[in-house]
Amino acid sequence: MGTESIVNTCIVKGMEISSLDGNQFIELSEVFSQKSIPVTKDNIPHQEDVNRWPHLKEVKLPSIQAEVGLLIGANVPKAMEPLQVVSSVDDGPYAVRTILGWTVNGPLRGGSNIMETNKRTEVTANRISVAKLEELWQLQFKQDFPDAGQNEDIEMSKDDHQFMNMVSQSSKLMDGQYSVCLPIRNKSLCMPNNRSVAEQRVLNLRKRFSRDVKFHTEYVAFMEDILKKGYAVKLNSAECEPTEGRTWYLPHHGVRHPVKQKLRVVFDCGASFQGTSLNQQLLQGPDLTSSLVGVLMRFRQETVAVMADVEAMFHQIRVSHEDTDFFRFLWWPDGNYEQELLEHKISIFDPLGFLAPVILPAKIILQELCRQKYSWDEDLPDNVVESWKRWISGLQQLENFGVDRCVKTKQFGAPVFAQLHHFADASEDAYGTASYLLLHNATGEAQSTLMMAKARVAPLRSPTIPRMELTAATVAVKMDKLLKKEIELELHDSIFWTDSTAVLKYLNSESTRFKTFVANRISTILEHSQISQWRYVNTTLNPADHVSRGQTVEAFLKYESWLSGPGFLLCTQDQWPKNPDPGMLDLDDPEVKRVAQAHVIQAQEPKDATDQLMTHYSSWTKLNVRLPGF
Template sequence: MGSSIDTTRVSLIVDSGPATDRIELPNVFTKHKINIQSTHMAKMEEIAGLPYLQGIDLPFAGEKEVGLLIGQDIPRALMPLEIRRGKAKDGPYAVRTALGWSLHGPVNKVGTTEQNTHATSTFIQGDIGLEEQVHKFWKLEASDTLHDERGMSVNDQRALKMWKGGISIDGGHYQLPVPFKRHPPCLPNNRWLAEQRLQSLARKLGKDDSLRRKYQEGIEDLLKKGYAEEVEKQECQSEDQAIWYLPHHPVFHPMKPDKLRIVFDCADKSGGVSLNDEVLQGPDLTNKLTGVLLRFRQGPVAFMADVEAMFHQVRVPVEERDVLRFLWWPSGDMTQQPKVYRMCVHLFGGTWSPSCCNFALRQTADDNQDEFSPEAVEIVKRNFYVDDCLVSVESEEKAVNLSDELRNLLQRGGFKLTKWLSNKPSVLKSIPTEERSKQLKGLDLNLDALPVDRALGVSWDVERDCLGYKLSPKDKPLTRRGLLSIVSSIYDPLGYANPFILRARLLLQELTRMKLGWDDPVPEEHRQIWQGWSEELAEMKEFEVNRCVKPHGFGTVTEYQLHHFADASEKAYGAVSYLVMKNTSSELHSSLVMAKSHLAPLKTMTIPRLELAAATLAAKLDVAVKRELDVQEPIHSTFWTDSTIVLQYIRSTDGRFRTFAANRIATIHNASEASQWHYVDTKSNPADDISRGMSAGELKKSTRWLQGPEFLLMPQEHWPKEPQVMEPLRQSDPDPKINSEGVMCVGGRLKNSKLQTQEKHPVILPKKNHIVKPIIGVSMLYQVTQGESMLCH
């Protein structure tokens, strides 16, 4: 009968002492224990009578356990260098290998038994990456990252200190050190591994002539632009400094299949160590993507640009470049011996590169702030997401001036802005033709329509100035794996398509709840639901959001308001935010700015708890949106929920709540005042759409979703009136609790009795309600034994 074990694949370096070689074991499978006993191995006294084995250094295990078995797939470790044997045909013999001496053959057959075992081993690759992806997916569902402002770690501060102390200018570019965890870094000789990876790359390039040409052009471009250099022969022999060879491979952007990027594998391990392991990552200096997009929606005139090969514009000190070595064939001739090259700049694939290059970009702004406008300096610090710059302003003149400033400012740090695109031809005309987006090539800016491009992954119809979605069915199997691949590939950073996408997420959660295998066919009932949803993907191409939150000709904004709506169902909960603006003519306009939703946990949670979680999400949205918007005027925030229980929670001053409620109420109170919270009926609550979902057709037609309920454009006296609810509970009230149906009832010691649930926990009724008064009267007629005070009136 076969059996299976869980194992992990690792790489090791082994030796048997200072007089032996170090052997790389690239594929070692772990096991809790190797079932080899000490009786299976020879003892020193057992070979004492064998003179031909005397004088050699044979290791003896004694009482130690065997910790490693080396198989025939590592011939370098087992290749005989010397053999000692006696005259007996079947006697033991010793073999010297690169790891030292070892003993072979029987020494003492007394007490041994024979056992024949036929074993077949099959290694099955587990869905480790997929499981991690799902784990992150559900972890993201269960947590809120909107207000996740964290300080720097000790290692982050160490990296910053290295950069601040080691920064210099080299040939018009910033030069920054690789932030090693220790000096020098502890890196084994991994050239053999780089050679293996190069041969693997050769096989791949040999099958695709077009790929081979593009790859060769990419290497030549690195050398031509000074991003890489050849290592001289005498330097190749030197071992005075840390050396590391980087495997490399081609990567294609899914949206740009013709563009090849050579990526260096800094995570590749040799001897259990990778270059990334030895380097500090550095602090996260990248602006929040949602923040850059929100600011991109503020002004009527928009433009965007891209830093050309941003990582390659920041140089590495000469003394550290040997940890960035790589192998390549001269002139791309794969029949020749490869030569040694090294990168001179920070590179794609280095875990430290994003932080390092963002530091250099910000340093450019700081070092030149006295020569450029404060607005241009602030744009460099706030409006870049890695190498993408997105800006929106109030006028074309301002856009022209800022684009010119930004080009000149970044040139001071060796950065060049390219791929310029704007919704205004006058701005584009101010940019040199060769620096504009390739999509503008051949267009007459006076006559032709501007193209559709992507702004941080979001589809931007530049001519119509709308943000949209290009969703199309993918050819994936109808399995849980296939569905996850499609759902996780949908890009919706600001949540505008949230109600539509929610339906697919709910289906995926249901398959998870059913514990359906990754490659099991989706049951017919769920298959029909999925096919119905996927058929609507094409219809989502017609769903659009105006890029600018202000309508054309709206003029100067004199007042800003943020309105946040929260809602929950048994399936999901979420919040949606609207920016309401008033102009000099007292006209009001409302626009959807951000939405966020989470699926309800797999473990059932009561509706009041989910409603409270939704309200907490609304409070966090307020903090996040205010932090990211660039407005000088104060923004007044209003919060809306259709849960009177949540309003009671928020307004309670004497209530002592359990941990779940207490933590969320504290978050709400830290971000808002109780007076800012209002009631909205479900019919007017747009957050209802992200707690239940919508079809593509419904989403396209929903003005409530895109602009909010109509009352947002009305004076406050026309806002929804709150229904009559109970007064806040007093200290003397009988231990109130919320039951499974979301109704407030009496708690207390009766919960331990054998009474029926309704008798143990009677409902608490409001005394001023016109229905409750007759009930109280009847109860008093029957002389309630607990006394009149227990009627809570």
């Protein structure tokens, strides 16, 4: 939304279409060609679909075995005009007979006796390019397979410090609202007059208003609202004269959220004119936003939580009077809307990974499609389609799945001991972690709860299982660092659990030289943890095993210890799983760096006595003195 795209197409004129019986004809004014249409023959209704609905018994559909090659829109009203309508019954489909034949609309492939329950499953199919999806995978892998020596903590730059100083020095509290000067990079800033750009954009907006009444109405309502609340003010004729070099006009356009359907007017500070824009002339400043993970961690920490929201947050900070001319915009009190085609999406918001085992199978399917380089409009193999349908249908069972907001029960009281336990595991397809917070109260009662989990698919060029296990262990120490930063409790030394004896051997092999991949991860692990913090857990007790392999929704809901962790966490330490003797690392382990040794041996032929004398003495005189009789 809010962006323009260019599509290459051809215009076909003079095309005629007919009904299947050939008795009715319609002439199409203009037809635009496209390489592909996002509709397949599976979208064509069949008679057996209609027969499931008794109220549609008079509707007869022809048998069609063909691909979809033409889409007819509302600009051909003759094709859409209803000649007969069969209304919906019990929220079922309805049918319309047109000059071209019957059309059926609604939940056709459901059942008329299906019991409706109070469910809300959002299904979304975001049409992003395969390249973009691969870019997302690469970004994820870069987090877990970073370059050696990469520092995750980002310090503020010189510009960031300048930004903070300017904001702190210019901030004022006036009439209950803060006012601040713009963080302009150059104090001698001289901006060109870009009014012509704003005028052109507002003319384009006017054209849309003329053909879109709803868009126009909502746009006007938005503008009237910001004027009424004082977020913007109308200039009089005397104030309209621009100050040379210190005036900038903001083009604006409307965007509509694809789900909320609420119109929002966006003022484009990034619009460029003569090689510059307002955004380019302002310091960006550091990212001071609290991480979502941190907010959720603190939200779960105590029994009572308070939530608040700032209405129109970005409008609550006023700009100092001397900088307001940089935010001019053109507007008139008049002004129409373009119907949007909404795609259904699968939208799962799970920042803490509570559903990680359930989501992993979908990630694996998507990665496999990327591996085989399928395009979004290409028909998928039947086995993939069936797997995807099973996964989608299973999501509805999550309706009753819930997580306690607070990490401790109301009767538990104040904790006197807190400790993080991180479980790591990997398989051929994925790797992951599950982190639990263990609490003890003054009476000795113990509780543990899942704080965060991660499930990530393996790279397309899958590493060996030991490398995957080691990567999962690396993610575990990163999770520990993150959670310690966000949880506001006094935490004891964390415990890390793995079912990989190879990982334990690598960590205990202090004198072994490993290949770069393994060496870098061992270095990261030991930088943030001690060898004594690492323990062995059997695969059957490792909750991360489900994160790395994935689960069906049915199996996930039966796994009662997922949210609370394995039962041994509530026992005393002497009842925890015992660490096996790690033993010696195999000499033929492929991750051990081979060291070649070379010995230089020099062989010399024996010399006779004369040669030795000639070599030993540097002059003929000395030699003659030593050997007078020679």
